[in-house]
Amino acid sequence: QQPVQSPQAVILREGEDAVINCSSSKALYSVHWYRQKHGEAPVFLMILLKGGEQKGHEKISASFNEKKQQSSLYLTASQLSYSGTYFCGTERHEKLTFGTGTRLTIIP
Amino acid sequence: NAGVTQTPKFRILKIGQSMTLQCTQDMNHNYMYWYRQDPGMGLKLIYYSVGAGITDKGEVPNGYNVSRSTTEDFPLRLELAAPSQTSVYFCASSYVTLEPRNQPQHFGDGTRLSIL
Numbered sequence: 001q002q003p004v005q006s007p008q009a010v011i012l013r014e015g016e017d018a019v020i021n022c023s024s025s026k027a028l029y030s031v032h033w034y035r036q037k038h039g040e041a042p043v044f045l046m047i048l049l050k051g052g053e054q055k056g057h058e059k060i061s062a063s064f065n066e067k068k069q070q071s072s073l074y075l076t077a078s079q080l081s082y083s084g085t086y087f088c089g090t091e092r093h094e095k096l097t098f099g100t101g102t103r104l105t106i107i108p
Numbered sequence: 109n110a111g112v113t114q115t116p117k118f119r120i121l122k123i124g125q126s127m128t129l130q131c132t133q134d135m136n137h138n139y140m141y142w143y144r145q146d147p148g149m150g151l152k153l154i155y156y157s158v159g160a161g162i163t164d165k166g167e168v169p170n171g172y173n174v175s176r177s178t179t180e181d182f183p184l185r186l187e188l189a190a191p192s193q194t195s196v197y198f199c200a201s202s203y204v205t206l207e208p209r210n211q212p213q214h215f216g217d218g219t220r221l222s223i224l
Binding site for chain 2: 095096101
């Protein structure tokens with residue numbers, strides 16, 4: 001079953017913060033995060049493993065709560081380059097199931 | 109390094125035609141995947157392979173076939189193309205030693221396919 005992401009879309013001014021959530025109805029072993037710019041391929045950001053470990057990439061960090069089967073992506077002091085669609089991918093049995101995506105637009 | 113290379117980049121097919129989407133990677137990755145992405149939607153797994161000679165179905169395999177005769181190549185074949193197969197197709201690969209859960213996937217640039 002596809003993980004649910006929220007919000008579906010968000011518009012930020014440069015320098016503002018955002019949180020993107022990813023929830024699954026099934027037990028998770030890990031959560032992957034990818035960013036896709038319009039017309040391009042998805043690009044890997046980070047992987048969160050069991051244990052609630054937080055990871056960081058640029059000013060982007062994420063957390064993983066395996067008990068709640070949720071992950072959150074935190075974008076701090078957003079830059080224009082952060083614009084794109086963010087996908088979480090939940091891993092089970094060697095396969096990733098991607099979420100519906102969150103479209104992030106950063107305006108100057 | 110070229111990474112994951114997909115050909116062609118664009119293609120228009122008529123209903124009922126067949127074609128093969130090519131995917132090759134030069135990173136010596138053992139796992140390879142095919143996804144489709146419909147407009148404004150997420151990625152759905154069509155087929156995947158954990159090594160040469162081994163393939164398995166993903167979420168949406170109907171209407172597609174794959175083979176993996178070498179580590180580098182993972183072609184996707186469409187038989188009897190239908191309008192519902194109009195989509196962007198992405199090939200991806202990853203290097204897995206013990207657990208796939210902690211290995212990133214590297215994507216090709218995609219093939220944009222329209223079936224009319």
